[in-house]
Amino acid sequence: MTTTPETSDLPAAPPGAAHTSREIGQQPRLWRRMAERVEAGGTELRAFLSPLLADPSLRIVLTGAGTSAFAGGIAAPALAAATGRTVEAVATTDIVATPHACFPDRDRPTLLVSFARSGNSPESTAATALAEQLLDHCAHLLVTCNADGALALAHRERADSYVLLTPPEAEDQGFAMTSSLTCMLLGALGALGAGEVRGLGGVAESAEAVLGEASVRQVAALTGRGLDRFVYLGSGPLKALANESALKLLELTGGAVSALADSSLGFRHGPKAFLTPRTGVVVFVSNDPYTRRYDLDIFAELSAALPTGQVIAVAGRLDGLPAAHTWLLPGMAEAEDAALALPAVVCAQLVALHTSLAYGVTPDNPFPDGEVNRVVQGVTVHPLP
Template sequence: MSGKEPGQFTFSEIYAQAHTASQTLARSCERSRMLASLGPLSQFDQILFTGCGSSYNLGRCAVWAWSSLLNKRVCALPAAELAHFPENYLSGQGKPLLFAISRTGGTAETVLAVETLHERFNAATVALTTEADRELPQVCHLSIDFSECKEQSLVMTQAFTCMLYSLYLLADSFSGAAWASQLANIPSAIGESLMRNEPVVRALGEDLSLSRFIFLGSGPFRGLAMEAALKMTEMAYETAQTYYTLEFRHGPKAALGPESIVIIYPVEAERRYLKVLIDEIAQTGARSLVIADRPVDVDCEQLNFNSGLGDLFLPALFAHIGQQLAFWRACARGVDPDAPRYLVHTVKLDGS
């Protein structure tokens, strides 16, 4: 017997994020120099992010800052999709840059995507991983090591936050560093939120009258909503669904009831429509929780941060909320979030 308490690793990794993110910030200049070694980003006609599961969701979040700040074509794709159907997403007319994300560095589909783009599109490839001695760094042109957020738990938490934060810092660095001072405040803002919002998030997670969790997010928050739903599924084995925010009104709301909670990450462009959405949710007997940087004029529970960051960067600040919620839900259900059933650290295509 190891004597380890259930959830010990996941708890420490979630609640250490302010510290690990500060280490990520300290390594940002070093990582900018590493990426610059590939040459100017202007040589690449397209930038792609790929990964599986949480790593793919991370890419979905990063895309918005990279496309907006660098004014380039940027997309995120699941690694298997990119490996098997690359011609549907790449023009073949120029040289693409691929960021391949894998916490463990050995995800089979991600390695396959890199090899496919090398062979068929002459892509430049960058591995983002916490384990620099695995397969993915070996097949990429450049490897950026995130040893500061290496995890023992099966479920990705602090590594998601730190890798995403680093990608924001890189995008800002290569576009003039206009957001540098605001981005530097993210670690301390995470630390404050982990403590301040703990009572609300824990109470929701421990409320066993809730049995359906829906996460809504559009634009820069789409990947974040997907990630929050995945955390709830992985850690707590709960029914968790995710939709684009306003798309939820077109059919999915029919499944709501008193056992449901709808968690909304509102993008600035859709704030004007939140009242009607939340009123419709309330009519079903379901609850709503809004997670936003500044308060929204709606009648429901809210978590606000007042960081002054724009929508492009807020997913790195908000990610821990979904992680906390899933952790406390798992504990309330008697599930060990460190070791979810059927899951393994590294997924292989041969099933090993």
């Protein structure tokens, strides 16, 4: 069935930003459809996953490259809690380069969960092949946007594999991964979290608020300051969100704006030297009461060090944060951080989009000379000895 792409919730985009703007704005609607897809495949999906999850020794490896790798980092703690199994996020780039280190136990039953927008990146197919070569028992859950990608085609008829497809519009046509990331993340959380990830049901409504006029004005106020570097900070799964946010800014500005990501505690250990008076800081504040204390500490410290308004908290609730410098995520006050990350990453996507436009870059194609590509090129996968 062919589905007509939905229009963006954002205002009409300037030339060179139509795809990216639409793909950021369409996310709440696609998330609802992604949840429906997981539910519609429930019987078949459960039949595939239940025997695997019944084994207490099962290791679940969440993998992908770049943004897709960060999806695994966001999801891993919540899925470990939901499944009661060992869950680790390991990038395909690490698997391909150091496969023996990533799969040290040949007899350990493993479910490899592969995130892939196109499924055509060389590391995507290489990682699944290496897992099978080094493991006696390996099953695959493929979460991808492209039914015709190499990864989906290689696995869709296999009994040891399940291909979970996002809505087709999630295969972003813009350079950077936006709706592809969030739909794949939501799909994995829904499929493996089995409804145990608190707050997941409210993410679409929260993101709709983030995409509203008032929130977009807040983003424009920050990105209109002429800042030339950004820092993103977060703890636990929100550190992976910080990494994704920094990558999105680098990508959409074509490298014109520097970006750094770290944990709230780790930032003081050297990376703090990155700060200048023209640095913007975004702190993703955890909902975990203990972890949150460290996020609040670094937010207060950096707010005192930088010009007023250049340090922003993104949070599900205020609780110790100044309202004037906090971007609230409605409905996320009690959400687990993996769910909180979904509307929070929309904030980061908007920052990247607005900064790109402020610097005169075309976000749909920030590298017109082809120096960096939408689907990675130039990778030689060497045979394993």
